[in-house]
Amino acid sequence: xxxxxxxxxxxxxxxxxxxxxxxxxxxxxxxxxxxxxxxxxxxxxxxxxxxxxxxxxxxxxxxxxxxxxxxxxxxxxxxxxxxxxxxxxxxxxxxxxxxxxxxxxxxxxxxxxxxxxxxxxxxxxxxxxxxxxxxxxxxxxxxxxxxxxxxxxxxxxxxxxxxxxxxxxxxxxxxxxxxxxxxxxxxxxxxxxxxxxxxxxxxxxxxxxxxxxxxxxxxxxxxxxxxxxxxxxxxxxxxxxxxxxxxxxxxxxxxxxxxxxxxxxxxxxxxxxxxxxxxxxxxxxxxxxxxxxxxxxxxxxxxxx
Amino acid sequence: xxxxxxxxxxxxxxxxxxxxxxxxxxxxxxxxxxxxxxxxxxxxxxxxxxxxxxxxxxxxxxxxxxxxxxxxxxxxxxxxxxxxxxxxxxxxxxxxxxxxxxxxxxxxxxxxxxxxxxxxxxxxxxxxxxxxxxxxxxxxxxxxxxxxxxxxxxxxxxxxxxxxxxxxxxxxxxxxxxxxxxxxxxxxxxxxxxxxxxxxxxxxxxxxxxxxxxxxxxxxxxxxxxxxxxxxxxxxxxxxxxxxxxxxxxxxxxxxxxxxxxxxxxxxxxxxxxxxxxxxxxxxxxxxxxxxxxxxxxxxxxxxx
Numbered sequence: 001x002x003x004x005x006x007x008x009x010x011x012x013x014x015x016x017x018x019x020x021x022x023x024x025x026x027x028x029x030x031x032x033x034x035x036x037x038x039x040x041x042x043x044x045x046x047x048x049x050x051x052x053x054x055x056x057x058x059x060x061x062x063x064x065x066x067x068x069x070x071x072x073x074x075x076x077x078x079x080x081x082x083x084x085x086x087x088x089x090x091x092x093x094x095x096x097x098x099x100x101x102x103x104x105x106x107x108x109x110x111x112x113x114x115x116x117x118x119x120x121x122x123x124x125x126x127x128x129x130x131x132x133x134x135x136x137x138x139x140x141x142x143x144x145x146x147x148x149x150x151x152x153x154x155x156x157x158x159x160x161x162x163x164x165x166x167x168x169x170x171x172x173x174x175x176x177x178x179x180x181x182x183x184x185x186x187x188x189x190x191x192x193x194x195x196x197x198x199x200x201x202x203x204x205x206x207x208x209x210x211x212x213x214x215x216x217x218x219x220x221x222x223x224x225x226x227x228x229x230x231x232x233x234x235x236x237x238x239x240x241x242x243x244x245x246x247x248x249x250x251x252x253x254x255x256x257x258x259x260x261x262x263x264x265x266x267x268x269x270x271x272x273x274x275x276x277x278x279x280x281x282x283x284x285x286x287x288x289x290x291x292x293x294x295x296x297x298x299x300x301x302x303x304x305x
Numbered sequence: 306x307x308x309x310x311x312x313x314x315x316x317x318x319x320x321x322x323x324x325x326x327x328x329x330x331x332x333x334x335x336x337x338x339x340x341x342x343x344x345x346x347x348x349x350x351x352x353x354x355x356x357x358x359x360x361x362x363x364x365x366x367x368x369x370x371x372x373x374x375x376x377x378x379x380x381x382x383x384x385x386x387x388x389x390x391x392x393x394x395x396x397x398x399x400x401x402x403x404x405x406x407x408x409x410x411x412x413x414x415x416x417x418x419x420x421x422x423x424x425x426x427x428x429x430x431x432x433x434x435x436x437x438x439x440x441x442x443x444x445x446x447x448x449x450x451x452x453x454x455x456x457x458x459x460x461x462x463x464x465x466x467x468x469x470x471x472x473x474x475x476x477x478x479x480x481x482x483x484x485x486x487x488x489x490x491x492x493x494x495x496x497x498x499x500x501x502x503x504x505x506x507x508x509x510x511x512x513x514x515x516x517x518x519x520x521x522x523x524x525x526x527x528x529x530x531x532x533x534x535x536x537x538x539x540x541x542x543x544x545x546x547x548x549x550x551x552x553x554x555x556x557x558x559x560x561x562x563x564x565x566x567x568x569x570x571x572x573x574x575x576x577x578x579x580x581x582x583x584x585x586x587x588x589x590x591x592x593x594x595x596x597x598x599x600x601x602x603x604x605x606x607x608x609x610x
Contacts, residue, residue, distance in 0.1 A: 097413055098413055099409070099410045099411060099412050099413050099414070100405070100408060100409055100410050100414070100416065101409040101410065102409070103405060103408075103409075104404070104405055104406040104407070104408075105404045105405050105406065106404060106607075107404050107420070108402055108403055108404050108418065108419075108420035108421075108599075109404070109405070109418060109420055110418060110419055110420065111405065111416050111417070111418035112416070112417060112418075113413065113414060113415060113416035113417075114413075114415055115412070115413035115414055115415065116413075129434055294413075
């Protein structure tokens, strides 16, 4: 068992999860706590853009934890989204902006949740509360996380706290937030290197309600038709996923992050769940103004189950 | 359904639960949020001493909440310790110092947990973080909660943060913490008015592990032999409780709060669980230095199940 405290975000790491883990390592160091950032999976292209921009290394990969390992969670709390062995770990602290579910501890802990658009906005608040100075690297990491999770403050998950944080962080980082943010988001939408199977697993969440098992995947793009050129192969991969994981419903949301719309591809034996709200044509529907899985797609599906 | 936000602590309210609910109401008012303190049961004698000292009313009784009711929880999170209907409520915020268990939400929320000795110590930190002034009443309420939960800073649950908070709160409140605290704790140990059934339910926690259902009750006293004069009737009441609630194990901890010891009375068909650690004589054992259910008794029982 590693003796040091480990900090990590969720599986299928996104930019908030990776940047928040690195920032939380630095925040802990300032408090005199030796804790190391880890990641639970491959780093996506958007996050690579950030790390390259700063010239810093990605955190080490963590595959599982042993009983009693001391950990700090960022950007998630549900055990099903966490590291293998999390049930036996000693969770010291959590920083998160999601609902609390499928989570429990044996002992009291530090838990800081706020319903903000991004975990890094909460960490920014921690720097403020502790009167810690934020350096250029930390500011760039947190700003990148906020840009990613809020799609440049356009997602409905955006709060005034994200806006305040991003403004100041952008200034400290010395970046033009709009320009840097678009470059970063575009880098993340370069999908050419991915197989269809990889695409539908890039950012996937599986959940179950009333015995209905669903998976909602999301890919971001700056041009939906580009992605739809691969529609048939995407559907094949989705059907295989349904088979492999006994899914009742699988949704792939292809989200245009510049114009804030999504095209859904919907398959499975319970597509009626989506059709209660939206008529499908050739297994697809275009949803104007829909960009957030957490605030828009998930509630729609859960309501209809 | 009540339109205002409701704030409450756990069932079988103690001084921290009641005082923290009142303080959280005032903290919210300072933030411009209209939220009202409630209580889930009768106010104990210790808490009455505090409210009488300040000349303020106890919060209104709350028996259940309806679907969608907006609530703020203090001093607990487990649904089994909360109000009837909590599963359907909308939990906006939690302030707590216990482990997280048997708790979930449908949406992101504010959750502030710290492993401190008392919820009011966390609320004290909120006043500080928001740069809110603490008035005499608020200081007395929070100081009383800390004195109660930490038994005048002598319980092993006490942290340095409780000590720092109590020192400043005592000064603002204008009380001699030691003198006021002893009076308050003594007031809470006046057990004469209670039936034996009431005594074992004054401060009771029920939990289940690996199919073993346990109840650990605690009464505080300044003189253990006084309480043991009622031993036979207490055992009768405990046996009835075992019958009524299908308990496998019931423990009554009679805790000497001045000298920090406890006498346990242990009944049920699984007294072997306690006997793995402590030999019982006539269903009893004296445990030197044991005062905390959360930090000492509960871990001993859970380890032995």
